[in-house]
Amino acid sequence: MNYKFTTPIEMPRSTHYGNNYWIFESRKLHRRVTAYSNLEYENLLTLEMNPEVVYYCEQPCSTTVFVSGKEHKTIFDVYIVYKNGREEFQEVKYQQELDSDSPKGKRSQEQIEIQKMWCLQNDFPYVLRTDKDIEKGQYFIRNLSVLSAKARRFHIESKEADKAIISYLSKIKRTTIGLLSESGRFEINKTLDYLSDLYYRGIIKFDDICNDCLTNKTEVIFCGI
Structure with missing residues (x-):
């Protein structure tokens, strides 16, 4: 199967707003995978070990959306393809980042809306995953x-x-x-x-x-x- 997004965008560690940095070998992709935060790593780990996921690509694409004449650029966290053929873009956020009163709240909400708009325009499902979705239990x-x-x-x-x-x-x-x-x-x-x-x-x-x-x-x- 030819996947639409196969080459991760290289993200300089010094300029990425996330914290921590993970690299691991993916059996599913036959290459090294990079995550730029603990939560991104945890999410990729769940995809790696989910038998319903046949393919994924981290930092798959950078895109631009125009809202009210203003240009907004964004990079998705991961692109996924499931056994049933469903394609999906995911964004990964800590739940507390979505709080409008938090330092990152407004920026996170804007980013999510921009990504939702792009996915709607391009007919891709969009999923927001938080630590509550990913960290299902203590272990x-x-x-x-x-x-x-x-x-x-x-x-x-x-x-x-x-x-x-x-x-x-x-x-x-x-x-x-x-x-x-x-x-x-x-x-x-x-x-x-x-x-x-x-x-x-x-x-x-x-x-x-x-x-x-x-x-x-x-x-x-x-x-x-």
């Missing part, structure tokens, strides 16, 4: 970070092993990480590596991943293929 991002790191390094390369593991999980439907480790179907100390790969692909999910750390007691639920 969600922490767990995703662990799973993402393992999924980047480990792929189930043997088709026979992949088929056998999926067949086993499809029969039991629900179990724990600890019981899977004891089942003898995984290499010693590599159970979470296998499960991270399956989670990345959307074949399994973990129960209560938002509110508790991943442990041997964490339940694994088969989702199907």
Whole structure:
């Protein structure tokens, strides 16, 4: 599939208003991805580990919108393509930045309205994501970070092993990480590596991943293929 936006705009760190700076290897994109704030990184991490997302591009394009004869320029945070073909632009903001009384409130609101207008004119869905949408629970991002790191390094390369593991999980439907480790179907100390790969692909999910750390007691639920 040919995606409309594939080259991120380079943003000099010294001139970007955001704080912090992240670079990570994307298994989904086969390249390094850059985020310019903690929240942008967290959002990209959720896209990286969402099996419904087939493609995304950070800082995908700079555009200009004219409002009342005045030129307004803006850069979107991320462009996304889902399995069902839906394309989407997202802007990422902390909820407190949207407060009209905050130092960034007015600027943030103006930016959002400009982006909404451009998306409306160009027939793209537009989604505003805040920390309340992204940080779903105390442990969600922490767990995703662990799973993402393992999924980047480990792929189930043997088709026979992949088929056998999926067949086993499809029969039991629900179990724990600890019981899977004891089942003898995984290499010693590599159970979470296998499960991270399956989670990345959307074949399994973990129960209560938002509110508790991943442990041997964490339940694994088969989702199907």
